[in-house]
Amino acid sequence: MLFNSLPFLIFFPIVILFYFIIPNRYRYIWLLLCSYFFYACQDSSATVLLMVSTVITWSAGRLVYNADIPGQKKLYVAIGFVLNLSILIYFKYAGFFTGLLTDTGSFSLVLPAGISFYTFQSLTYIVDCYREEVEPENNILKYALFVSFFPCILSGPIERSKHLLPQINDEHSPDLIRIKEGLFTMLWGYFLKMVIVSRLDILTSNVFNPNAGGVSQGSVSCGMPMLIAMFAYSFKIYCDFAGYSFIAIGAARVMGFELIRNFKQPYLATSVSDFWRRWHISLSTWFRDYLYIPLGGSRKGDLRRYLNIMIVFAVSGIWHGATLNFLIWGLLFGIYQVLGYACKPIKAKASALFKLDSHKRAERVLCIAFTYLLVSVTWTFFRQESFAGAIDDISRTFSGIRLSWLFDGSLAGLGLGTMNLLFVLLAILILILVDIMCEKKGCEVYSLMDRTPAFARWCVYYLLFIMILLSCNLSTQEFLYQKF
Numbered sequence: 001m002l003f004n005s006l007p008f009l010i011f012f013p014i015v016i017l018f019y020f021i022i023p024n025r026y027r028y029i030w031l032l033l034c035s036y037f038f039y040a041c042q043d044s045s046a047t048v049l050l051m052v053s054t055v056i057t058w059s060a061g062r063l064v065y066n067a068d069i070p071g072q073k074k075l076y077v078a079i080g081f082v083l084n085l086s087i088l089i090y091f092k093y094a095g096f097f098t099g100l101l102t103d104t105g106s107f108s109l110v111l112p113a114g115i116s117f118y119t120f121q122s123l124t125y126i127v128d129c130y131r132e133e134v135e136p137e138n139n140i141l142k143y144a145l146f147v148s149f150f151p152c153i154l155s156g157p158i159e160r161s162k163h164l165l166p167q168i169n170d171e172h173s174p175d176l177i178r179i180k181e182g183l184f185t186m187l188w189g190y191f192l193k194m195v196i197v198s199r200l201d202i203l204t205s206n207v208f209n210p211n212a213g214g215v216s217q218g219s220v221s222c223g224m225p226m227l228i229a230m231f232a233y234s235f236k237i238y239c240d241f242a243g244y245s246f247i248a249i250g251a252a253r254v255m256g257f258e259l260i261r262n263f264k265q266p267y268l269a270t271s272v273s274d275f276w277r278r279w280h281i282s283l284s285t286w287f288r289d290y291l292y293i294p295l296g297g298s299r300k301g302d303l304r305r306y307l308n309i310m311i312v313f314a315v316s317g318i319w320h321g322a323t324l325n326f327l328i329w330g331l332l333f334g335i336y337q338v339l340g341y342a343c344k345p346i347k348a349k350a351s352a353l354f355k356l357d358s359h360k361r362a363e364r365v366l367c368i369a370f371t372y373l374l375v376s377v378t379w380t381f382f383r384q385e386s387f388a389g390a391i392d393d394i395s396r397t398f399s400g401i402r403l404s405w406l407f408d409g410s411l412a413g414l415g416l417g418t419m420n421l422l423f424v425l426l427a428i429l430i431l432i433l434v435d436i437m438c439e440k441k442g443c444e445v446y447s448l449m450d451r452t453p454a455f456a457r458w459c460v461y462y463l464l465f466i467m468i469l470l471s472c473n474l475s476t477q478e479f480l481y482q483k484f
Contacts, residue, residue, distance in 0.1 A: 001038055001041035001042055002478055002479070003189075003190075003193075003244065003247045003248075003479070004190065004193055004194055004477075004479075007041070011034075011037075011038065012251060015030075015031075015034045015150075015255075016254060016255065018030055019031065019172075019255055020172075020173075020174050024171045024172075027172075028141065028142050028145050028168050029141060031145055031149070031150075031255075032141055032144055032145045032148065034150060035145060035148040035149055035150040035153065036050075036148060038150040038153075039113065039114070039148060039150070039153055039154075042113045042114075042154060043112055043113035043114075045112075046112030046113055046115070049087060049112050049115070050112075050118065050147070050148060051144075052087070053084055053087060053118065053119060053122055053147070054122065054140075054143065054144045054147045054148070055140070056080060056083045056084050057080055057084055057122040057123065057125055057126055057147070058125075058136075058137070058140050058143045058144075059080075060076055060077070060079065060080025060083075060084075060126050060129075061080070061125050061126050061128075061129040061136045061137070061143075062129075062136040063076040063080075064076045064077055064080070064126060064129045064130045065129040065130075065132065065135065065136045066136070073130055074130075077126055077127070077130050080123075080126045081123060081126065084119055084122060084123060084126075085119065085123075087115070087119070088115055088116065088119045090109075091109050091110075091111055091112055091115060092111060092115070092116070092321075092322060093318075093322045094109065111483065113153075113154055113482065114153045114154040114155065114482070116319060117152070117153065117154065117155060117156050117158055118147050118148065118153055120158050120283075120286055121146075121147060121152075121158050121159055122147050123290070124158075124159075124160050124161050124286070124290065125137075125143070125146070125161040125165075127290055128160070128161045128162050129161075133162050134161050134162045134165060137165060142165070142168050142169070143165070145168055146159070146161060146164055146165050146168060149164065149252070149257075151247075151248035151249070151251045151252045151257075151259065152248050152252070152259060154244075154479075154482050155241070155244050155245075155248070155479055155481040155482050156244075156245065156248070156262060156280075156282050156283070156481070157245060157248065157249070157259050157260040157261075157262040157281075157282035158260070158282040158283055158286050159259060159260060159282070160260070163258075163260065164257070164259070167256075167257050167258065170256070172255060172256025172257070173256075175256065178253055178254070178256065179253075179254050181250075181253060181446040181447075181449075181450070182249075182250040182251065182252070182253030182254035182255075182446075183250065183254060184250070184445070184446050184449055184461070185246050185247075185249055185250030185253060185444075185445060185446050186246065186247050186250035186251060186254075187250075187461070187464055187465065187468075188246050188250075188434075188445050188446075188464070189242070189243040189244065189245070189246030189247035189248075189250060190243070190247065190468050191243075191427070191430075191464045191467060191468055192239035192240070192242055192243035192246065192431070193239065193240060193243035193244070193247075193479070194468050194471045194472070195423075195424070195427045195467045195468060195471045196235065196236070196239040196424060196427045196428060196431065197236055197239045197240045197243065197477075198471055198477070199416055199420055199421075199423065199424040199427075199471075200232045200233070200235060200236040200239070200424060201236060201477065202414075202415045202416055202420075203228075203229060203232050203414050203415060203416055203424075204229050204232050204233045204236060205415070206414050206415035207225050207226060207228070207229035207414060208229060208233075208383070208393070223396075223397075223399060223400035223401045223402060223405065224401050224402055224403070224405040224406065225405070225410070225414065226393065226396050226397040227397050227398070227401060228411070228414075229414075230376050230377070230379070230380065230393075230397055231376055233376075233379055233383060234267070234372070234375065234376040234379050235267075235428060235431075237379060237382075237480060238263075238266065238267065239431070240479055240480045240481070241262075241263075241280070241479070241480060241481050242262070242263040243479070244479040244481065244482075245262035245263055246263075246445070249261070249262070250446075253446075260281065260282045260285075261281055261444065262280060262281050262282050263278065263279065263280070263281065264277075264278040264281065265278060265435040265436075265438055265439045266278040266279040267368075267372050267375075267435070268368055268435060268436070268439050269368065269371050269372075269375075270364060270367040270368055270371060271340055271367065271371055272333060272336040272337055272340060272371060272374065272375070273337050273340055273341075274371070275371055275375055276333070276337075283316070283319075284316075287312045287315065287316060288312075291311070291312055291315065292308055292309070292312045295308045295311060295312075296308060302341070302342075305341070306338045306341070306342070309334050309337050309338055309341075310331065310334040310335075310338065312334070313330040313331060313333050313334030313337070314327060314330050314331055314334065315330070316330045316333075317329050317330020317331060318330070320382070323385065324386075324387055325381045325382070325384055325385065325386065325387055325390060326381075326382070328381050328387065328390075329378060329379075329381040329382045332378050332381065333378065336374065336378075377394060377397075380393050380394055380397075423467075423470075427467065434448065
């Protein structure tokens with residue numbers, strides 16, 4: 001059951017209706033049943049694995065918290081981590097390692113839906129119990145709801161036990177303001193997915209796989225088409241993943257739950273480190289809190305700090321998939337950050353010499369443009385399946401660029417046609433303007449609407465809704481991060 005499907009649009013109102021009718025002390029049971037139904041619709045065969053992971057981490061959290069001897073606590077943490085991660089490693093990496101260690105070649109298993117996300121989410125419970133930041137949850141059904149909460153089980157945000165578990169015990173009464181904010185957040189997520197991603201997917205598929213898209217190989221082999229497709233892919237992956245996060249956060253908000261913010265205008269970042277403070281925030285902060293800081297963070301000198309950064313981003317790359325390209329993708333982001341920190345003294349001297357100020361608009365725009373270009377190029381390793389293919393794509397992107405190509409009608413020939421091309425350009429312009437306004441005012445998208453005059457606000461509602469309706473004829477696809 002996809003968020004962008006008719007069954008979900010029937011399922012969600014039913015969940016909300018009964019959630020507010022049922023007495024508060026039984027609501028968690030209703031939500032648990034709905035969450036397991038939602039998950040079973042996506043991957044019924046993996047429901048048992050979800051239950052096993054839940055029992056393991058719930059038991060480990062209680063053992064860790066109640067242990068009196070420090071050595072025992074660490075042992076229970078280790079057992080909980082090993083057992084839970086073993087499930088993830090087997091399904092996600094067994095085929096890869098088998099191919100490395102034997103001559104039989106690698107094989108692939110069907111990855112259980114959401115396993116990378118709910119595994120990390122449940123591991124936070126063990127660590128938080130070890131740190132005594134939360135008390136163990138006595139009711140295993142409430143803990144099971146924390147692990148399987150339907151808005152975020154498939155693709156996040158990756159919640160923290162100390163943040164979400166207490167909310168399960170709260171009494172959530174209907175709040176019209178909160179419901180309005182939640183529904184608009186969902187509307188914004190649907191706009192990103194159905195209006196922008198659906199069209200950019202056609203464009204990028206036709207450029208990167210021209211034969212499958214019926215586009216002439218020669219017309220897109222290098223230069224401007226590749227460059228446009230590279231930028232289109234960067235917006236596609238942003239809108240796809242952020243779209244899912246907005247729908248998840250909005251759906252939870254309607255019910256009274258506050259989920260972690262997962263995106264904060266990432267393409268307005270002025271550096272790569274700033275980008276990772278804005279992109280997939282729930283995962284980047286997970287690695288910060290549960291890997292980078294335990295490794296020593298920046299407390300043990302610069303060299304150790306750089307090593308810790310590289311370890312974190314190597315693990316981040318492997319978390320996305322067991323391929324060389326994902327590892328390279330992660331390591332590149334680690335290298336960018338290490339170079340950024342190492343070159344800070346040089347940058348400071350250059351800024352003083354040339355009287356540059358990163359807070360001035362011109363310098364800030366240049367930093368944003370450079371960061372966006374760097375990130376967009378690096379997405380090539382994320383998208384491509386092989387290292388050679390990624391290098392070939394990058395070399396073809398920056399060879400034979402002709403600006404005249406933009407104005408001779410060739411752009412409309414990439415599969416979208418003139419009307420859909422103008423439609424998606426308008427949608428991207430709306431996205432950029434909203435991100436800039438949210439950045440300037442320091443608020444979330446629903447708060448931006450609250451600050452907008454009523455007439456303008458309703459114009460936005462109708463515009464987004466109409467654009468979504470006009471996009472329903474395009475193919476409905478699963479969200480990109482659901483395969484991780």
